[in-house]
Amino acid sequence: MKQLLMALWLALGLGAAAGAADPLGSSRWPDLQREYAGNAPVTFDSRVEVLAPKVAEDSMNVPVTIKFRNLPDVKRVLVVADFNPIVKVLDYQPLLAQPGLSFRIKLQQASPIRALVQTGDGKWYAGGVWVDAAGGGCTAPSTGRSAPDWASTLNQVQARVFHDGQNQRVRLRIMHPMDTGLAPGIPAFYIEQLAVEDASGEAMLRMETFEPLSENPVFSFDLPDTGKAALRVVGRDNNGNRIDAMVQP
Amino acid sequence: MIGRFLLALVLAGGTLLAQAADPTAADRFDYGLVPQKIAENSWAFVGRTEDISRDNGGNIVNTAFVVTAEGVVVIDTGPSRRYGEQMRAAIARVTDRPVIRVFNTHQHPDHFLGNQSFSGVPMAALPAAQAGMREQGGAFADNMYRMAGDWLAGTEVTVADQAAQAGRLTIGGHEFELIALEGHTGGDLAIFDRTTGVLYAGDLIFLDRAPTTPHASITHWRAALDTLAALPVKRTLPGHGPVHDDRRGVVQTRDWLDWLDDTLNRAAMSGMDMAEVMVLPLPERFAQMPLARSEFERSVTHLYSRYEQQTLSTAAPSRLKQK
Numbered sequence: 001m002k003q004l005l006m007a008l009w010l011a012l013g014l015g016a017a018a019g020a021a022d023p024l025g026s027s028r029w030p031d032l033q034r035e036y037a038g039n040a041p042v043t044f045d046s047r048v049e050v051l052a053p054k055v056a057e058d059s060m061n062v063p064v065t066i067k068f069r070n071l072p073d074v075k076r077v078l079v080v081a082d083f084n085p086i087v088k089v090l091d092y093q094p095l096l097a098q099p100g101l102s103f104r105i106k107l108q109q110a111s112p113i114r115a116l117v118q119t120g121d122g123k124w125y126a127g128g129v130w131v132d133a134a135g136g137g138c139t140a141p142s143t144g145r146s147a148p149d150w151a152s153t154l155n156q157v158q159a160r161v162f163h164d165g166q167n168q169r170v171r172l173r174i175m176h177p178m179d180t181g182l183a184p185g186i187p188a189f190y191i192e193q194l195a196v197e198d199a200s201g202e203a204m205l206r207m208e209t210f211e212p213l214s215e216n217p218v219f220s221f222d223l224p225d226t227g228k229a230a231l232r233v234v235g236r237d238n239n240g241n242r243i244d245a246m247v248q249p
Numbered sequence: 250m251i252g253r254f255l256l257a258l259v260l261a262g263g264t265l266l267a268q269a270a271d272p273t274a275a276d277r278f279d280y281g282l283v284p285q286k287i288a289e290n291s292w293a294f295v296g297r298t299e300d301i302s303r304d305n306g307g308n309i310v311n312t313a314f315v316v317t318a319e320g321v322v323v324i325d326t327g328p329s330r331r332y333g334e335q336m337r338a339a340i341a342r343v344t345d346r347p348v349i350r351v352f353n354t355h356q357h358p359d360h361f362l363g364n365q366s367f368s369g370v371p372m373a374a375l376p377a378a379q380a381g382m383r384e385q386g387g388a389f390a391d392n393m394y395r396m397a398g399d400w401l402a403g404t405e406v407t408v409a410d411q412a413a414q415a416g417r418l419t420i421g422g423h424e425f426e427l428i429a430l431e432g433h434t435g436g437d438l439a440i441f442d443r444t445t446g447v448l449y450a451g452d453l454i455f456l457d458r459a460p461t462t463p464h465a466s467i468t469h470w471r472a473a474l475d476t477l478a479a480l481p482v483k484r485t486l487p488g489h490g491p492v493h494d495d496r497r498g499v500v501q502t503r504d505w506l507d508w509l510d511d512t513l514n515r516a517a518m519s520g521m522d523m524a525e526v527m528v529l530p531l532p533e534r535f536a537q538m539p540l541a542r543s544e545f546e547r548s549v550t551h552l553y554s555r556y557e558q559q560t561l562s563t564a565a566p567s568r569l570k571q572k
Contacts, residue, residue, distance in 0.1 A: 051524040051525065051527070051528060052524055053524070053527055053546045053547075053550070054543075054546075055543070055546075055547075056550075057463075057546070057547045057550035057551065058550050058551075061550065061554075063522065063523030063524040063527070063549075063550070064524055065522055065524035065525050102522030102523070102524060102525065104523065134391070134392050134395060156563060157563070157564040158558075158561040158562060158563050158564065159561060159562070159564045160520070160560050160561050160562065162519065162520030169520040171520055171522070171557070171560070171561065173558075173561055218522070218554075218557070220520070220521075220522040232567055233564065234567075244566060244567040245564035245565065245566055245567055246564060246565050246566075246567050247564045248564075
């Protein structure tokens with residue numbers, strides 16, 4: 001009995017501590033912290049900004065913008081959605097890119113969307129928002145599947161570069177069903193790797209991507225202006241199909 | 250953990266007991282529908298200019314009825330079975346004539362989920378609206394339940410069983426003009442009662458409440474507003490917002506659509522992504538309008554991908570070797 005009480009007290013105590021630590025008050029956070037930050041301390045920091053609507057109007061396409069402008073030396077950005085059946089959305093290395101990126105995700109139910117940002121000294125910083133959602137985004141078949149010609153545009157890149165005098169904003173749309181494997185009878189089929197390279201073939205940014213990214217994913221990145229030189233977008237999906245396109249400035 | 254559960258159970262039990270003992274609980278699902286007379290033989294139920302919630306049960310919409318010599322014509326039936334029942338009861342307090350016709354102005358759930366309470370009465374909507382109710386009605390009802398909770402209890406989707414025909418239709422001495430339009434959705438039925446001069450605009454017109462766009466085409470919507478603006482209207486019942494005698498509804502709805510179109514276009518041309526567009530400032534004239542921010546956010550989700558798609562072009566496949 002004494003042991004049981006002790007266990008109860010511990011459970012309550014830990015629960016309370018973790019609840020206080022997570023400003024989003026999500027029961028999943030202690031597990032996520034353990035899994036993705038290796039139980040290292042994570043500081044919730046207003047310099048990690050996550051922009052997303054309060055309510056997901058379309059659970060298949062929830063727009064997210066991450067900004068971490070004032071954090072120095074960011075090496076890695078992990079994006080997770082606590083209550084998605086597949087939690088990890090992307091794992092991003094900004095390399096030369098400006099501190100931020102935009103993309104869209106599928107949500108299965110209301111959930112925090114978080115960015116976990118690791119700096120060069122190994123420290124983790126986190127920001128996030130709750131997004132309410134009718135849900136179901138992860139278990140619905142991709143809409144392109146019903147079109148007979150979806151395979152003919154697979155991994156096609158649509159792009160545009162916008163110049164503001166200092167940086168260039170690169171917007172990409174990559175044609176891909178991004179099937180989660182959770183819709184009945186449709187195996188997981190999604191883009192796993194993506195990079196933007198300069199003319200010399202050096203990666204300017206790189207990321208691993210996962211099932212919760214929206215179908216035909218759209219990204220926005222801000223890169224140093226490379227003038228008239230084209231950018232190259234490379235990557236592949238989990239079936240080994242390559243993405244490889246030249247984006248003109 | 251167990252302790253937490255127990256605590257939660259005790260709290261939940263306490264709440265239930267408190268609810269059972271609360272004498273107002275029985276009234277909780279009362280929409281308090283009071284008909285507002287808007288013309289000879291014509292009444293409206295004017296809903297709140299709010300989002301759907303557990304407080305308002307979805308009574309955020311305008312519905313109406315016209316008492317003709319033959320019987321009562323109902324225009325839209327509200328967001329739930331309960332609303333439809335209470336609307337029928339409120340109509341019966343005005344007239345003992347039977348309800349003989351129901352029109353649904355379009356496929357959105359706040360306008361037709363009360364149909365169930367008028368079963369047996371011929372119900373008409375434009376074919377595109379019938380299709381929308383049939384295909385998406387279940388999802389609409391689920392979402393309404395999610396937002397309004399038990400107000401929706403027992404609500405089942407009842408699709409309008411007749412295709413409304415555009416043109417003049419005389420019922421019991423009232424000459425109705427049924428106008429088939431689109432823009433707010435793929436099938437928007439505006440009803441102009443030439444006998445009273447009242448325009449039942451459905452959601453083609455919003456006033457002092459931000460317009461919604463889940464199935465909208467701004468191009469078609471503008472054309473529809475042009476059509477409505479040309480009618481000799483004395484009084485307008487918008488789908489949401491107050492009854493009015495001037496052109497405010499048409500003008501304001503058009504102003505919002507023009508601003509929305511221009512804002513989304515500029516944002517796409519400058520390379521913004523969706524979540525960035527959603528936090529753009531609202532112009533001062535819309536800043537105080539109920540639901541302006543949340544409807545703008547929703548509209549970005551509904552419409553922005555069409556604008557951004559126009560800025561993107563297909564990149565040539567690389568001829569270089571991958572490292």
